[in-house]
Each structure stands twice: as C-alpha cells, then as structure tokens.
Amino acid sequence: MQHMSTGERLLRGVLITLALIFFLFPIFWILLMSFQTNADILRIPPSLFFTPTLDNYVALITGELKTASGVLKLAFMQNLFNSFILSTASVALSLVLAVPAAYAFARYKFRFSEDIAFTLLSFKFAPPLLVLLPLTIYFQQIGLANTYIGLIWVYQLITLPLILWIVRGYFEDISPDIEHAYRIAGHSWAKMFFRISIPLARPGIAAAALLSFIFAWNNFVFALVLASADKQPVTVGALAFVTASGIQYGQIAAAVVISIAPTLALALFAQRYLVEGLSLGAVKG
Amino acid sequence: MSALDHSAAATATKAATPARRRRRRQRWLPYLLSLPALLVTVWIVIPFFTAIYYSMLRYRLSLPQLKGFVGLDNYLNFLTDGRFWYTVQVSLLYTVLTVVIELVLGLGIAILLQRSTRFNNLAAMLLLLPLMVAPALAALMWKLMTNPNFGVLSYLVGLAGLTDFRWASDPSTALFTVILVDVWVYTPFIMVLLLAGLRSLPKQPFEAAALDGVPKTFVFFRITLPMLMPYILTASLFRMLESIQQFDIVYAMTQGGPGNTLTVFQVESYLQFFQFTNVGRSAALLMVLWAITYFLSNVFVKNWLRLRERAQGVAAE
Numbered sequence: 001m002q003h004m005s006t007g008e009r010l011l012r013g014v015l016i017t018l019a020l021i022f023f024l025f026p027i028f029w030i031l032l033m034s035f036q037t038n039a040d041i042l043r044i045p046p047s048l049f050f051t052p053t054l055d056n057y058v059a060l061i062t063g064e065l066k067t068a069s070g071v072l073k074l075a076f077m078q079n080l081f082n083s084f085i086l087s088t089a090s091v092a093l094s095l096v097l098a099v100p101a102a103y104a105f106a107r108y109k110f111r112f113s114e115d116i117a118f119t120l121l122s123f124k125f126a127p128p129l130l131v132l133l134p135l136t137i138y139f140q141q142i143g144l145a146n147t148y149i150g151l152i153w154v155y156q157l158i159t160l161p162l163i164l165w166i167v168r169g170y171f172e173d174i175s176p177d178i179e180h181a182y183r184i185a186g187h188s189w190a191k192m193f194f195r196i197s198i199p200l201a202r203p204g205i206a207a208a209a210l211l212s213f214i215f216a217w218n219n220f221v222f223a224l225v226l227a228s229a230d231k232q233p234v235t236v237g238a239l240a241f242v243t244a245s246g247i248q249y250g251q252i253a254a255a256v257v258i259s260i261a262p263t264l265a266l267a268l269f270a271q272r273y274l275v276e277g278l279s280l281g282a283v284k285g
Numbered sequence: 286m287s288a289l290d291h292s293a294a295a296t297a298t299k300a301a302t303p304a305r306r307r308r309r310r311q312r313w314l315p316y317l318l319s320l321p322a323l324l325v326t327v328w329i330v331i332p333f334f335t336a337i338y339y340s341m342l343r344y345r346l347s348l349p350q351l352k353g354f355v356g357l358d359n360y361l362n363f364l365t366d367g368r369f370w371y372t373v374q375v376s377l378l379y380t381v382l383t384v385v386i387e388l389v390l391g392l393g394i395a396i397l398l399q400r401s402t403r404f405n406n407l408a409a410m411l412l413l414l415p416l417m418v419a420p421a422l423a424a425l426m427w428k429l430m431t432n433p434n435f436g437v438l439s440y441l442v443g444l445a446g447l448t449d450f451r452w453a454s455d456p457s458t459a460l461f462t463v464i465l466v467d468v469w470v471y472t473p474f475i476m477v478l479l480l481a482g483l484r485s486l487p488k489q490p491f492e493a494a495a496l497d498g499v500p501k502t503f504v505f506f507r508i509t510l511p512m513l514m515p516y517i518l519t520a521s522l523f524r525m526l527e528s529i530q531q532f533d534i535v536y537a538m539t540q541g542g543p544g545n546t547l548t549v550f551q552v553e554s555y556l557q558f559f560q561f562t563n564v565g566r567s568a569a570l571l572m573v574l575w576a577i578t579y580f581l582s583n584v585f586v587k588n589w590l591r592l593r594e595r596a597q598g599v600a601a602e
Contacts, residue, residue, distance in 0.1 A: 012397055016408055019394050023412050023469065029437055030426050046437045097322040104318035113315065116323055118586070123329055125582040127530050129551050130571040133558050134332035134339065156325050164322060172597065189314070218419035220533045221551075235421045239537055242425065249429060256426055260418045267417040271410050275481045278416075278474060279519070279589075 027260075033253035041249045056254035065246065072246045076255055078230060079237030083259075085148060086223070086233055087216040090155035091163075091209050097156075098163040099205060103197060105164070106171030117164070124161045131157070132225045139226060146228045154222050159212040166211070166277050170204025171197070207273030214263045234259035339568035346562035359569035368545070368553075372570070376549040379460065379535075380528040383467045384521050390468065391475030392517070396509075398476075399483050409480060416473040420466075424537035427466045428453070453539050456546045463547060466534050471527075475520045482516030483509075485596075519592050522585040526578055550574040 004012075033041055035052035059065040065072040104110075105117045135154070136145070144150030174197070182192050198205070220235040227236070238255040241247050267274060343355045363369040394412065398405040415423065430438045431452035442450045453462040486509075494504045510517075532551040535541065541552040548556065550570060557567035 015393075016397050016405075019390075019397070020408060020411060023415050023473065026423075026426050026430060026469065027414060027418070029430060033429065042435045044435070044440065046435070046440055093325075097325055101319040101322035104315040108315040110315040113319075116319055120322065120326060121586070122582065123326055125526055125578055125585075126329075126333075127551055127571055127574045127578060129532070129554055129558075130336050130568075130575055131329055131332045133554070133564075133567060133571070134335035138332065138335075153325070157329060160322060160326055169593070169597070189311075214417060218417075218422075220419060220421035220537070224536075225555075235419045235533075239421055239425055242428065249432075249435065252425070253429060256422055256429075259422055263417040263419070264414055267413060268410065271413060274413065275477050279478055279481075279523075279592075 027264075030253050030256050033250060034257045036250050036253075038248045038250060053250075056248070056250040057258075059251055060254055060258065065248075065251065067246050069246070074247075074251070075229065076234075076237060076241075076258075079232055079234045080258065082148075082223075082227075082231055082237075083217055083233035083235075086151055086155060087213050089148070089152045090159045090216045091213045093152060094156055094159035094163050094212060095205070095209060098160050098208075099167055099198070099201075100193075102164050102167035103171050103193065106168045107176065117168070120161050120164055123157050128157075128221050129225070132222065136225060145226065146231050148231065151223060151227060151231065154226060155216050155219070158215050158219060158222075162212045162215060162277075163205075163208040166208035167201060167204050169276075170201045174200045203273070207270065207277050210266055210270045210273060211277035214266060217263055336568045336571060339564050340572045342565045342568075344564040346564060355565070359565050360573075362566075363569065363573070368548075369570070371545070372548050372550055372553045375460070375547065376529055379464065379467075379531060379549055380525055382460075382464050383471070383528045383531075384524045386464070386468050387472045387475050387524060388517065388521055390472045391520070392479055392513075394472070394476045395479040395483055396505075398480055401484065409477065413473050413477055415470050416477075418470065420470050420533040421537040423470045424463070424466050424534045427462070427469070428538060431462065454543055456543050459539055459543060459546045463535050463538050466538065467528070467531065470534070471524060475524065478520045479513065479516055482513055486512050515588065515592050515595075519585070519588045522581065522588060526581045526585055529577060529581070530574065 032048070034056055035054070036050055037053055037055065040047075040050040060074060060076045063074050063077055065074055101120075105113055132154075139145040139150055144153070178200075179192055179196055182196050183189070187195075217233070218235065219233070220239075223232050223236050227233075229237075229240070232240075234255070238252065238259050241252045241255055340359055341354060341356055342352060343358070344352050398409050418426070427438075430436045433439055433451060433454070436452075439450065439452070451458065453459045490508050490512075491504065494508060530551055531549060532555070535547050535549055535552050536555065539547050541548045541556055551574065554567045554570040554574070557563045557570065
C-alpha cells in the first residue's frame with residue numbers, strides 16, 4: 001500500500017463516515033422510534049431528545065393495546081413464535097438431509113453426481129412465485145395449506161441448497177487421508193462419518209446453519225402466499241401492522257426492532273463465516 | 286473414487302465375499318447419502334410443470350366456465366400488450382439501476398476499507414448489518430422514515446427545499462424510492478465480496494508499481510480493476526439474478542403501486558394471480574421471467590465455479 005497524505009487520509013475518513021451514516025442511520029432511527037410515544041413521533045421537527053417509553057414493547061409482548069376505544073389484540077408474539085419454529089425446524093431438517101449429501105458430492109464421483117448437485121442449486125435461482133402459485137392449489141388439495149409442515153417443506157428450497165453447497169466446500173477442503181487411516185484401523189463407515197468427518201467440518205456446518213437460519217428468518221414471499229395469519233412469520237406479520245387500524249407507529253417500529261434483532265445479533269456473532277457463506281465459498285473471507 | 290478404492294483394497298485381503306458385499310454397498314453409498322436431499326426438494330418440478338401447463342390455458346378463477354387450452358396464446362398476446370412491455374421495461378430498469386449503483390458504491394467502500402486495520406474491520410462489520418435485515422422489513426423501515434406526516438427523511442428533504450417530495454406514493458419518485466431501499470440492503474453484499482476479493486489479491490504487482498512510482502489512477506484501472514474483475518462479475522451476476530426477481534421490497538413498499546408504476550415481474554404475476562385471478566397470464570409471465578433467470582444463472586454458475594476453484598486453490602497454498 002502506498003503512502004497516504006494527510007488530505008487523503010481525511011477524505012477517506014469522511015467518506016467512510018458518510019457510508020456508516022447512510023447504512024446505520026435507518027436502524028438507529030427505527031430503534032429510537034420504538035421507544036417513542038405517538039406524540040413524540042409526530043412532533044415536528046423530529047428530535048433526538050425525548051422521554052423513552054417501553055409501552056410499545058409492552059403492548060407487543062402482552063398482546064394487548066389499550067386505546068381510547070377499548071383493547072386491541074395484537075398477535076405479534078405468535079408471529080415471533082412462528083418465525084422461530086419455521087426457521088429452526090427448516091434448518092434442522094436441512095442439516096440432516098444436506099450434510100450427508102454434501103459429503104457424498106465432496107468425496108465421490110458418481111453417475112449424475114454433478115447433475116444432482118446443480119439441480120439442487122438451481123432451485124435457489126428460480127423465481128419463487130413460479131412454484132408457489134401452483135402450490136397454493138396443490139396444498140389446498142392435499143391438506144398442507146397453512147400448516148407448519150407444509151411451510152417447513154417449502155422452506156427446504158431456501159435452506160437445503162445453501163447448506164449443501166457451503167458444507168460441500170468444507171468437506172472438499174478436508175484431506176481424505178485421515179478418514180482412510182481411521183477406516184484401515186477397522187472402523188465402520190458410519191463411525192468414521194460421525195467421529196471424524198462431521199467434527200472436522202463443524203465450522204462449515206455451523207456457518208451454513210447460521211446463514212440459512214438468517215435466510216429462512218428473512219423470507220417473506222413463501223409465507224405471504226402459503227400461510228394465513230396464525231402461521232405467518234414476523235416479516236409478514238409486521239407488514240400487516242401497516243394497514244391494521246388502531247396500531248401506532250411506535251408499535252410498528254418496536255415490531256421491526258424485535259424482528260431484526262435475532263438476525264443482526266447472529267451476524268455480529270458469526271460475521272467471520274458470513275463472507276464465505278454468502279458467496280457459496282467463491283470468496284474465502 | 287480414491288476413498289472407495291483404498292478401503293476396498295484393504296479389506297480385499299481379509300476375505301473375498303464380505304469385501305464384495307462391502308464394495309457393492311459402497312457403490313450405493315453416495316446415492317444413499319444424496320437421495321434424501323434430492324427427494325425432499327425435487328417435487329418442485331411438479332408445480333413447475335403445472336405452471337408451464339397453466340401458462341397455456343385461458344384460466345381465470347373468476348370465470349371458470351371459460352377455462353380451456355389455448356397453446357401459446359398467452360405468450361403471443363404479450364407481444365402486443367403494453368402492460369407486459371411496461372413490466373419488462375420497469376424490471377430491467379430496476380435491475381440495471383440497482384446493480385450499477387450497488388456495484389459503484391460497493392466497490393468504492395471496499396477500496397476505502399481495503400487495508401486491514403482495526404477501524405476498517407469494525408466499519409466493514411457494521412456496514413454488513415443492512416444485509417441481515419429482511420428486505421420486506423427494510424422496506425417497512427424506509428416506509429416509516431418517508432411517511433409524509435412524520436418521516437424523518439421527509440422532514441430532511443423538506444429542509445432542503447423539497448417540501449412536496451412524496452417518495453413511494455408519487456409515481457415519479459416511486460422507482461427511485463424502492464431502488465434506494467434495494468441499494469441500502471444489498472450494497473453491503475457487493476462490498477463484502479469485493480473486499481474479500483481485494484484482500485486476496487497478490488501483493489507483488491502493487492509493490493512493484495509503488496516502487497516505480499506509477500500513478501494511483503493507473504494502478505487502479507490497469508492492475509486493481511482487471512485483477513478484481515472475476516469477483517465483480519460474479520457479484521453483479523448474482524445481484525442481477527436476484528434483482529430481476531425482486532418482490533419483497535417492491536411489494537412491501539407499494540404493492541406494485543402507485544397505480545401500476547412498480548409492476549415488476551414477480552409483483553405483476555402476484556397481482557395477476559390474486560387480484561385479477563388471471564392464472565394463465567400470471568403463469569406465462571413467470572415463465573418469461575424463468576427463461577431470463579435460467580440464462581443468467583447458467584452464466585453465473587460458470588463464473589462462480591471458476592472463482593470457487595481458484596479460492597480453494599488459494600486456501601490450499
């Protein structure tokens with residue numbers, strides 16, 4: 001790297017600060033709004049100074065909003081619960097299915113192996129509505145409409161290819177020699193897979209699980225099309241607040257904060273894995 | 286095959302029959318391991334073929350008695366249909382603008398943060414956060430900030446003299462507003478990929494250029510940019526693939542409105558299906574989109590594989 005003049009260093013600092021403001025301000029502002037009363041939110045000019053209130057969160061958590069015209073029921077905790085169920089179960093199922101498959105694609109060259117791997121990858125790139133719209137009709141017929149099982153099944157299209165391709169890359173990075181040695185010592189394939197292969201690929205599996213959890217959590221269109229209010233995750237539930245009557249802006253902001261907090265926390269916690277996962281291993285972070 | 290051959294050879298000396306049994310079992314092992322994953326997801330071809338079939342039907346849920354096979358009529362009708370061409374136009378505009386803006390901003394920020402200092406790494410980590418926000422919720426956040434009554438951004442542009450700036454509710458600024466949200470969410474994606482790319486570039490050419498006193502603009506255009514090109518290509522192809530299909534941000538922000546201003550492909554097919562209950566037209570639209578994404582994804586995968594091989598080569602060194 002070449003030597004930098006003071007002027008250049010200053011310019012860099014200013015530009016980085018501008019970028020930080022643009023990308024962080026919305027999160028900061030919505031966080032502030034979530035602690036404001038409606039009167040504070042509607043005040044002009046907007047102010048950074050106000051008496052913070054927890055009322056918005058209390059209303060969401062207790063599920064009851066007291067207004068002048070009575071008590072309004074809010075089902076946001078149900079949305080939050082749905083998000084947890086859908087994302088956790090989808091990732092768990094995908095791990096069970098995709099980790100062995102990833103191992104097979106990494107270790108063995110078999111007939112159709114690349115075709116199968118790419119078919120699975122191609123699901124990630126197809127327009128979701130192309131599949132979802134006919135599926136609404138089929139799900140009605142086979143009784144999977146508005147069920148967790150139906151949704152988790154469809155969520156596999158998001159989580160499974162992602163885990164498969166990330167974990168495959170990790171298995172490919174592990175030398176098979178140690179596995180051979182363990183096998184020659186007389187252990188069965190299954191024992192080798194669970195005692196040697198999986199523990200060695202654990203960082204990759206963890207990264208893939210975290211990233212696919214984030215993708216599942218952030219999904220919007222699957223549940224919008226296939227689920228009714230009682231099975232909808234936070235992404236769909238929070239948006240429904242906009243048109244709901246009686247809801248105050250502070251509560252929408254608080255719902256957004258609660259909805260994005262888990263993924264933001266995971267990202268900060270696991271950020272060293274993110275780069276590699278996001279590019280499916282095309283760029284080593 | 287090496288994994289199979291090794292262990293098979295080791296056991297062959299013990300006894301012939303168990304070895305053969307084991308070898309047969311091992312031939313099936315990879316299928317056994319990968320089949321469950323395939324079975325759970327491969328049903329996707331059923332609704333996919335259904336969609337192809339629907340796209341060749343005159344099929345309105347509101348007029349079931351008119352249902353019938355019309356071959357390629359839905360597609361042929363598109364040729365002379367202004368609404369279809371508007372969808373093509375607005376989707377392409379959305380895609381080109383988002384990818385170009387995100388590329389320029391992402392590359393710029395990546396170059397600013399190229400040196401691995403503690404401050405730069407902290408900034409890179411914080412800049413990644415918008416990418417972790419669900420796009421639909423990001424749209425909701427910006428909706429709150431651009432509300433004409435209390436939105437902080439409405440207030441700020443008002444201070445700058447734009448007192449009647451209506452963001453997503455005005456047809457003339459709606460596209461700008463959703464593009465702004467897209468840029469907010471996805472620029473970090475390009476930034477983080479290009480940053481990793483930049484930091485993985487070999488040092489020698491830059492050191493040599495510095496020794497020879499080569500001007501910085503020359504270094505950027507003749508060394509940095511060409512070497513970074515595979516990363517730029519992979520990142521922008523991936524973004525194109527997602528951008529042409531954008532649904533969450535547009536739907537959450539305006540549901541395709543105001544009027545029909547933002548009827549990009551997937552939003553338009555959603556409206557055709559649920560609002561106009563025109564199943565045939567909706568399916569034909571999605572098939573057109575699918576053809577575009579199929580082409581793009583093939584180009585992308587080729588690029589991505591090349592880059593992935595290289596990344597693995599670098600990691601192995």
